[in-house]
Amino acid sequence: MTSDAARNIWILGGTSAIAQAYARRKAVQGCKILLIGHNEDHLKANAADLAARGGTAAIEALDLAGEVDRAAAVDKFIAQHGFPDEVLVAYGILGDQQRALTDLAHAADIIDVNYTSVALWLLALLARRDPAKALTLAVIGSVAGDRGRGSNFIYGSAKGGLDRFLEGLAHANAGTPLHVLRIKPGFVDTPMTAAMKKGGPLWATPDRIAADIDKAVAARAAVVYTPWFWRWIMLVIRLLPRFLFNRLKI
Amino acid sequence: MTTPDSEIEPWGRVFKAPHTITTPVFLSDVGAALTGARRTTLALGCARSYGDVCLNGGGELVRMTALDRLIAADWDNGVVRAEAGLMLDALLCVAVPKGWFLPVTPGTKFVTLGGAVANDVHGKNHEHAGTIGCHVRRIGLARSSGEVVELSGNDNAELFRATIGGLGLTGVMLWVELSLKKITSVFVEVETLAISDLDHFFKLAEESVDWEHSVAWVDCLATGKGLGRGLFMRGRHSARGGLRMHGNPRLAVPFDAPPWLLNSATVSLFNLAYRHRPWTLGRRSVHYDPFFYPLDAVAGWNRLYGARGFFQHQCAVPKATAAGAVERLLRLTAEHRQGSFLVVLKLFGARKSPGLMSFPMEGATLALDLPNRGERTRRLLQAMTAAVLEAGGRVYPAKDAAMSADAFRAGYPDWKRLEALRDPKIMSDFWRRVAQ
Numbered sequence: 001m002t003s004d005a006a007r008n009i010w011i012l013g014g015t016s017a018i019a020q021a022y023a024r025r026k027a028v029q030g031c032k033i034l035l036i037g038h039n040e041d042h043l044k045a046n047a048a049d050l051a052a053r054g055g056t057a058a059i060e061a062l063d064l065a066g067e068v069d070r071a072a073a074v075d076k077f078i079a080q081h082g083f084p085d086e087v088l089v090a091y092g093i094l095g096d097q098q099r100a101l102t103d104l105a106h107a108a109d110i111i112d113v114n115y116t117s118v119a120l121w122l123l124a125l126l127a128r129r130d131p132a133k134a135l136t137l138a139v140i141g142s143v144a145g146d147r148g149r150g151s152n153f154i155y156g157s158a159k160g161g162l163d164r165f166l167e168g169l170a171h172a173n174a175g176t177p178l179h180v181l182r183i184k185p186g187f188v189d190t191p192m193t194a195a196m197k198k199g200g201p202l203w204a205t206p207d208r209i210a211a212d213i214d215k216a217v218a219a220r221a222a223v224v225y226t227p228w229f230w231r232w233i234m235l236v237i238r239l240l241p242r243f244l245f246n247r248l249k250i
Numbered sequence: 251m252t253t254p255d256s257e258i259e260p261w262g263r264v265f266k267a268p269h270t271i272t273t274p275v276f277l278s279d280v281g282a283a284l285t286g287a288r289r290t291t292l293a294l295g296c297a298r299s300y301g302d303v304c305l306n307g308g309g310e311l312v313r314m315t316a317l318d319r320l321i322a323a324d325w326d327n328g329v330v331r332a333e334a335g336l337m338l339d340a341l342l343c344v345a346v347p348k349g350w351f352l353p354v355t356p357g358t359k360f361v362t363l364g365g366a367v368a369n370d371v372h373g374k375n376h377e378h379a380g381t382i383g384c385h386v387r388r389i390g391l392a393r394s395s396g397e398v399v400e401l402s403g404n405d406n407a408e409l410f411r412a413t414i415g416g417l418g419l420t421g422v423m424l425w426v427e428l429s430l431k432k433i434t435s436v437f438v439e440v441e442t443l444a445i446s447d448l449d450h451f452f453k454l455a456e457e458s459v460d461w462e463h464s465v466a467w468v469d470c471l472a473t474g475k476g477l478g479r480g481l482f483m484r485g486r487h488s489a490r491g492g493l494r495m496h497g498n499p500r501l502a503v504p505f506d507a508p509p510w511l512l513n514s515a516t517v518s519l520f521n522l523a524y525r526h527r528p529w530t531l532g533r534r535s536v537h538y539d540p541f542f543y544p545l546d547a548v549a550g551w552n553r554l555y556g557a558r559g560f561f562q563h564q565c566a567v568p569k570a571t572a573a574g575a576v577e578r579l580l581r582l583t584a585e586h587r588q589g590s591f592l593v594v595l596k597l598f599g600a601r602k603s604p605g606l607m608s609f610p611m612e613g614a615t616l617a618l619d620l621p622n623r624g625e626r627t628r629r630l631l632q633a634m635t636a637a638v639l640e641a642g643g644r645v646y647p648a649k650d651a652a653m654s655a656d657a658f659r660a661g662y663p664d665w666k667r668l669e670a671l672r673d674p675k676i677m678s679d680f681w682r683r684v685a686q
Contacts, residue, residue: 017275017316028344041277045319052320052330053344191275191316196255 007031010077010084012064012121013091015042017190018140020049021210022088027055034081037091038063063092065113069155070124078128086136087125087219089118092159094192100154107154114158126169136217139166142144143184143225146234149250170222181216182223185209186230255575258311261460262300262604263559267307267679268660272526272657273406275316277333277390277424281564283312284394284422286455293422295335297367297549298358300562301651303369303417306515309677314364320344334364334423347493350430353469359496359589361541364423370415370605374463374485374542374617381610382428390424394675398424403604412671415605417647419672419681437491438463438541441484441533448478451526455597458484463541470593470618472506473584477577480595484577488535496539506557544549553623561651563634564617565641567599572614575641579616579634588632593618606664609646617649628652646678658684 010025011019014035025031027050035043035050040061050057060083062073095110122137129135144152145159164181170180187193187203209226216224225231240248259266271294272283284291291310314335321331328350332341338352339359345351370383379385389401391413399421401410413420441461445451451466459463461484468480471582486597545551552560567575576595583593595618598610620627631652635645644661659665669685 015275020319041278045276045321048321049319052323054325054348191273194273 003205007083008034009038009086009088010034010081010218011088012089012118014059015039015044015046016090016092016192016210017206018188018213019088019090019184020035020046021206022090022213023050023055024053024056025180025210025214027057028053032053032081033057034060034077034084036060036062036064036077038066049240059141064121065109065117070120071127074121074128078238083128083130083133084125085134086138087122088213089121089137091118091141093155095155097152097154099109101199110154111158114155115161118162122169124167129178130174131178134179136179136181136220137166137169138181138183138213140183140185140213141166142227143186143230143234146184147238148247151250156213179217179220181213181221183209183216184223184234186225186233253314254319258294258297258305260299260301260304260620262649263552263555263557264561265302265305265307265679267302267305269309269311270619271308271311271313272446273313274317277317280312280317280392280422280424281396281398284673285393285396287394287675290675292676293334293364293368293418293679294361294369295362296337297645298361298365299369300649301647302683303647303650304365304681307679314362314363318469319650323478325350327645328432329427330387330430331427332363333425334362334367336363338363338366343495345430346433346436346495347435349493351433351487352382352428353431354382355381355542357543358546360546361486362484363426363428364418366421367426368413368416368418370597370603370608371648373611374465376601376610377459377464377597378462378601379431380599380601381415381603381605381608383605383608384601385429386426386604387416388427388428390414390426390484391421392424393421394673397553400565408667409671411604411606412668414603415607416668417607417678417680419668419676419678420591421673421676433493435488435491436494436538437488437535438485438538439488439533440536440541441529443484444531445478445480445482447571448580449480451480451595452573454482458482460594462486464596466595467597468580468593468616470580470583471587473581477580477584478595480593485536485541494537496537496543503578505553506583507554555615555619558622558624560622561620561627561631562592562617562649563620563631564615564646564649565638565643566609566611566613566615566633566646567638567641568611568613570613571643572597573642575643576614576616577635578637578641582630582633582637583620585616586626588620588623588627589631607662607668608648609644609648611643613643615644615646650680653684655684 009031013019014037014114027033037043043059047057047059070174100110141163142159144156145163148156166180166182182197188209189203190206204227212226256271257266257268274283287310289309292306294304294311294313297304316490317333317335319333323330325348355373366382372381391399392642399406420458464484466480466482472479597614600612635653635657639660
């Protein structure tokens with residue numbers, strides 16, 4: 001296994017707030033960071049930030065959720081930047097559930113960006129992997145994927161589907177050097193949630209989430225709820241009998 | 251992304267106001283937030299100013315806190331260019347391990363760089379380093395005309411001077427280039443001395459010129475011969491101890507304290523205990539965090555003043571009249587028995603800020619918190635402001651929630667120059683109150 005300081009980390013969704021908070025931590029630890037995302041100027045701004053902090057960061061501009069030849073893109077990234085020791089998947093869209101109920105294109109976007117494209121990127125990457133080498137796949141899901149709820153089940157089902165995918169991937173690779181980490185943040189104060197009413201003890205900063213991811217990667221954890229109390233909140237929500245659950249407007 | 255009707259509550263909690271808030275994530279988004287504003291707008295940092303300089307009630311705000319990237323850094327010479335929404339806390343986390351510190355820091359690190367420059371903040375080292383504006387090399391400013399201008403002492407100098415301490419009115423600061431201060435240790439050598447009265451304070455302060463940092467805490471309930479008694483703290487960056495980072499707040503105030511918590515009896519008990527802490531006097535070496543930011547250890551300490559909030563009076567008075575003016579202000583608070591724990595007295599030095607509207611002037615500054623007891627408190631604040639103006643001084647907009655337009659204009663005769671350079675799309679509740 002590569003020593004921690006020299007880890008080669010790819011971040012899919014390199015302009016997300018959680019990704020940047022995580023990249024800052026890993027860059028100052030001496031890791032080599034590759035930021036992948038769709039807006040080149042935004043990637044450049046984030047890479048400059050990492051460089052000014054003393055890190056090493058490269059960028060690849062590409063629409064991760066778009067129509068691309070994923071196998072070819074992965075080959076190109078490997079040729080340019082070397083095979084990663086760790087991949088963080090940090091992109092996704094929250095979407096608008098109300099709109100998606102009737103706007104099928106929007107519903108498809110929510111499902112494809114959050115589930116289909118992520119699963120395909122991981123498969124494309126795994127196809128090129130040397131099974132003897134350690135690799136961490138850290139994927140940001142959501143507590144919304146733990147139980148289908150009326151207020152966000154389209155987004156929730158995509159994140160839930162991704163959760164099953166990763167669970168199965170981890171199962172298939174149990175006992176191998178492949179480490180799959182499912183990250184389940186609760187409410188995070190990021191641009192993605194800008195339209196929501198914030199504040200209160202349930203809201204966390206991207207840096208708090210990044211710190212938890214860092215720890216969970218080091219501990220080779222299978223699942224991390226972040227902040228920690230979401231594990232217990234979601235346990236209760238999952239265990240609620242349906243006759244009670246159906247009365248809740250959540 | 252735009253959020254309608256978000257209520258913003260500045261640190262003093264006396265004013266609150268609803269706003270439509272835009273939160274740009276990249277610098278390139280700021281222009282659209284500014285040119286696209288349907289009403290007036292204003293850049294918002296952490297809302298750690300006390301009164302209404304960060305409010306634009308009923309209008310729009312551009313929340314800057316997602317703009318927290320470094321743009322470039324020269325760690326050999328200690329120069330950083332950073333997006334204006336970067337918090338000083340976060341800047342310290344990057345700079346300290348590399349042996350650099352803020353050249354000037356206010357009493358909390360939970361403010362943005364842009365907010366610090368817009369209020370031209372000062373710190374315990376004013377006699378040596380002046381305000382933060384003295385260390386700003388360049389500023390990138392977005393104007394509602396759609397242009398982005400670079401400001402410095404040479405380029406667009408008048409706009410540069412109006413922007414430092416300009417309360418955010420000249421445009422939206424995109425980035426700030428700042429010179430840092432070299433340190434070899436995170437520790438500060440501190441000496442604490444008892445002060446018996448005001449004369450003693452001025453004597454100690456004069457004697458402490460070779461100490462980089464100095465500040466005094468005053469027991470505001472002391473009267474008569476004991477007026478001005480307290481503790482004098484002076485410090486200098488240590489050479490020993492290494493570069494260990496600060497941590498997160500250890501305590502938090504989770505809800506509003508009941509209104510009876512801070513009354514003259516509890517405040518005198520606190521003051522008595524604080525003054526007689528046996529471990530305070532003498533010399534020790536402390537981490538910069540408790541030295542510069544003692545209150546940052548308690549998140550949300552403003553809630554101790556209860557739901558009605560509190561005022562802070564902070565004034566600067568010129569050297570010639572300082573002793574008499576401070577005595578008069580302390581007498582006023584003691585008479586009204588409305589003071590609180592946080593009475594801070596320090597000297598301001600002669601170093602001039604480039605800022606047109608900079609608050610400090612060579613002399614002394616006094617800051618004290620007053621729980622909001624309605625009209626009674628406002629009357630005291632008015633009496634204090636009158637005493638300050640009579641002494642040729644002025645009140646600090648970053649802390650103010652009460653001064654009249656006349657008091658402001660008397661203290662800041664250059665306000666019209668700022669008004670002339672104000673971006674037509676930018677407005678604040680403070681500016682509406684004192685300059686319109």
